[in-house]
Amino acid sequence: MDAAVRRAVGAVVDPELRRPLAELDMVRAVVVDGDVARVGIALTIVGCPAADRIERDVRAAAASVAGIAEVVVEVGVMTPAERHALTERLRGGRAARVMPFGPDALTRVIAVTSGKGGVGKSTLTANLAVALCARGLAVGLVDADVHGFSIPALLGLVGPDGRPPAPTRIDDLMLPPVAYGVKAISIGMFLPPSEAGRPASGAVAWRGPMLHRTVQQFLTDVFFGDLDVLLIDMPPGTGDIAISVGQLLPHAEVLVVTTPQTAASDVAVRSGLVAAQTGQRVIGVVENMAAMVLPDGTTLDLFGSGGGAAVAAALSTDAAPVPLLASVPLSVALREGGDAGVPVVVGAPGDAAAQAIEHVAASLAATPRGLSGRPLPFTPA
Structure with missing residues (x-):
C-alpha cells in the first residue's frame, strides 16, 4: 500500500516546474496505517506560491488509491x-x-518585430503564443519590449493588486509565470509596487548596457524547461535591444508585423533588413489592422491596403x-x-482576427526549423 500511494503522489506535477514530484525528489516519507496515508513532501522554497495547489493535488492523488480513506500531508522545505x-x-x-537557446538547441526561436510602435505586435505575439500552445507545443515568451512591456496584461498575468506575479526563485533560477500554458517573462514582473499597488510609475528608463543585461538574463537565468518554440516580443524599431538579440541569437527567425498603411510598412522593412544583417532569417510578414467586414457586408479599410504584401516583397529575394x-x-x-487579458484565440475563436492568427500559428507549426549552421548529431561510418 505504501508503494501505491508513493507512486500516485510521485506522479503529481509541480505546476511551476511542470515535472512530476518524484522526478524532482519532492516526496518524503509515505506511511500507510490502516486506511490513513501520511505523506511528506518538500517544497522548493519557503513561501512557494504553488504550495496550496501542490498540497491539494497530493492529497487528491493519495486519496485516489483504493483503501485510503484519510490523507495527512506534512509539508516541509x-x-x-x-x-x-x-x-x-x-x-x-x-x-x-549559460544560454540554452544556442544554434544547436532544439528550441525554435522566433523574434516578432516591427518598425513602428502601435501596430499590435505584442497583441499578435501573445495570441500567437497561446495558439501554438493549443497545438500541443511547449511555448515560452520573452517580453523584450522593456520600455513598453505589455505581455503580462495581454495574457491576464495580473493579480488583484494590479501587478503581474513575480517569478519564483530557486537559488539562481527563475521560474516564469504560466498563462494559457505559455511560460512568460517580462520586466513588468520585477518592478516594485507603488502606494497604489501598481508598478512604480510603470516606466523603465534604461540605456543600452542595462537593456542588454536584462535580455541576457531573461535568456539565461529563467528556467523555461524544454521548449518547442520561444517567442520574443521585440520593441519597435532597430535600437539597442534589436542589436542585442541579434548578437545573442543570430540564428533566430524573424516575423515582421506591420499595418497596411505605407507609413508603417516602409519602416517595417527596415526592421527586417536589420535582422537579416545579423544573420537572422525573416520567415514571414503579418499584416495587422487590415480591412474589416462591417455588419452590413461592406468593408472598412481604415489604414488602407497592401502594406503587408509590400513588406513581404521588399524583404524577399530569389x-x-x-x-x-x-x-x-x-x-x-x-x-x-487584450484589455481583459483573454487572448482572442481563446475568448472568441470564431472571430475573423482569431482565425487569421490561427492560420499564422498553423503555418509556423507546419514549418520545421531550418538546419542551416546547426551541428547534427551523427558521425561518419
Whole structure:
C-alpha cells in the first residue's frame, strides 16, 4: 500500500516546474496505517506560491488509491543542498548562466518585430503564443519590449493588486509565470509596487548596457524547461535591444508585423533588413489592422491596403522568398480580449482576427526549423 500511494503522489506535477514530484525528489516519507496515508513532501522554497495547489493535488492523488480513506500531508522545505542538486538537475549539466537557446538547441526561436510602435505586435505575439500552445507545443515568451512591456496584461498575468506575479526563485533560477500554458517573462514582473499597488510609475528608463543585461538574463537565468518554440516580443524599431538579440541569437527567425498603411510598412522593412544583417532569417510578414467586414457586408479599410504584401516583397529575394502569412482584420474582440487579458484565440475563436492568427500559428507549426549552421548529431561510418 505504501508503494501505491508513493507512486500516485510521485506522479503529481509541480505546476511551476511542470515535472512530476518524484522526478524532482519532492516526496518524503509515505506511511500507510490502516486506511490513513501520511505523506511528506518538500517544497522548493519557503513561501512557494504553488504550495496550496501542490498540497491539494497530493492529497487528491493519495486519496485516489483504493483503501485510503484519510490523507495527512506534512509539508516541509528542501535543504540548501537539495535545492542545489535540483537546480543542477534542471539545467541538465549546463553551467549556470549559460544560454540554452544556442544554434544547436532544439528550441525554435522566433523574434516578432516591427518598425513602428502601435501596430499590435505584442497583441499578435501573445495570441500567437497561446495558439501554438493549443497545438500541443511547449511555448515560452520573452517580453523584450522593456520600455513598453505589455505581455503580462495581454495574457491576464495580473493579480488583484494590479501587478503581474513575480517569478519564483530557486537559488539562481527563475521560474516564469504560466498563462494559457505559455511560460512568460517580462520586466513588468520585477518592478516594485507603488502606494497604489501598481508598478512604480510603470516606466523603465534604461540605456543600452542595462537593456542588454536584462535580455541576457531573461535568456539565461529563467528556467523555461524544454521548449518547442520561444517567442520574443521585440520593441519597435532597430535600437539597442534589436542589436542585442541579434548578437545573442543570430540564428533566430524573424516575423515582421506591420499595418497596411505605407507609413508603417516602409519602416517595417527596415526592421527586417536589420535582422537579416545579423544573420537572422525573416520567415514571414503579418499584416495587422487590415480591412474589416462591417455588419452590413461592406468593408472598412481604415489604414488602407497592401502594406503587408509590400513588406513581404521588399524583404524577399530569389533565394529566400518571404511570404505574407496573414492579414489580421480590425477586430473589436481582439481589442477587448487584450484589455481583459483573454487572448482572442481563446475568448472568441470564431472571430475573423482569431482565425487569421490561427492560420499564422498553423503555418509556423507546419514549418520545421531550418538546419542551416546547426551541428547534427551523427558521425561518419
